[in-house]
Structure formats: structure tokens, C-alpha cells
Amino acid sequence: MSTRVLEHPSTEELRLESVLHALADPMRLEVVRFLAEAGRxxxxxxIxxxxxxxxxxxxxxxxxxxxxxxxxYRGTxxxxxLRRADLDTRFPGLLDSVITAAGAG
Structure with missing residues (x-):
């Protein structure tokens, strides 16, 4: 039985410009806000x-x-x-600031 594994960058590989680009899209920001509120x-x-x-x-x-x-993947x-711990390690306060600002808009 093969399991599908998706590639993820390591904490050290996270780049601010990539993170900000991803967060700039309203749909992606909606996903991030949903995951932050869900906490699981x-x-x-x-979503x-x-x-x-x-x-x-x-x-x-x-x-x-x-x-x-x-x-x-868990089954199908x-x-x-959210990779909150990784993002907070690499860019302290960024995720919370973005989520707070998005909620205020």
C-alpha cells in the first residue's frame, strides 16, 4: 500500500516573499483565517x-x-x-498580524 506524501519546505526554507505572496490572495487568506480559528x-x-x-x-x-x-492524507x-510554530519561529508575529489585519478589514 503506497501512501501519498506531499512536499513541504522546511522551517529554514521558508521565504518571506513567498509567504507574503501566498497571503496576498483573498481566497488563500480566507483558508488561513479558517484554519487559525479551527485550531485543528x-x-x-x-472550507x-x-x-x-x-x-x-x-x-x-x-x-x-x-x-x-x-x-x-488520512485515508482519502x-x-x-497551519504551520503556526514554523511561521512564528521564522517570522515572529507575522501570522497573528496578518490574521488580525484581515479580520479588521
């Missing part, structure tokens, strides 16, 4: 984005490749969680 692993299907499935997949990939979220579900 969340299946893609739990209702007003985009096609393929566009949603693209947004999740950008977030994962930037190092903002972690994605793991792909679960997402």
Missing part, C-alpha cells in the same frame, strides 16, 4: 471557497509550497493545518 486539522471539503475545485486545489498548493499550511481525505 481540517479537510478541504470543510467552503467560492471557486472551482481546481482553483481551490491551486490555492492550497500555493499555501503548502510557501510553508503556510501542512497537508497530509487531505487534511490541512
Amino acid at each position: 486539522e481540517v479537510a478541504c471539503s470543510e 467552503d471557497l467560492a471557486v472551482s475545485k481546481s482553483t481551490g486545489t491551486h490555492h492550497y498548493r500555493v499555501l503548502r509550497e510557501a510553508g503556510i499550511i501542512s497537508q497530509v 481525505a487531505k487534511l490541512n493545518s
Whole structure:
């Protein structure tokens, strides 16, 4: 039985410009805010984005490749969680500032 493993950058590989680019899109910011509020692993299907499935997949990939979220397969579900500890280690306060600012808008 093969398990699908998705590539994620290490904490040291996180780049500010990639993180900021990923967070600049309203749909991706919505995903990040949802995950921050949930505080747990969340299946893609739990986050209702007003985009096609393929566009949603693209947004999740950008977030994962930037190092903002972690994605793991559990059975047939792909679960997402924020890489809060990694982001706070690399860019202290950035995630909280972005989430707070997005909530104020």
C-alpha cells in the first residue's frame, strides 16, 4: 500500500516573499483565517471557497509550497493545518498580524 506524501519546505526554507505572496490572495487568506480559528486539522471539503475545485486545489498548493499550511492524507481525505510554530519561529508575529489585519478589514 503506497501512501501519498506531499512536499513541504522546511522551517529554514521558508521565504518571506513567498509567504507574503501566498497571503496576498483573498481566497488563500480566507483558508488561513479558517484554519487559525479551527485550531485543528481540517479537510478541504470543510472550507467552503467560492471557486472551482481546481482553483481551490491551486490555492492550497500555493499555501503548502510557501510553508503556510501542512497537508497530509488520512485515508482519502487531505487534511490541512497551519504551520503556526514554523511561521512564528521564522517570522515572529507575522501570522497573528496578518490574521488580525484581515479580520479588521
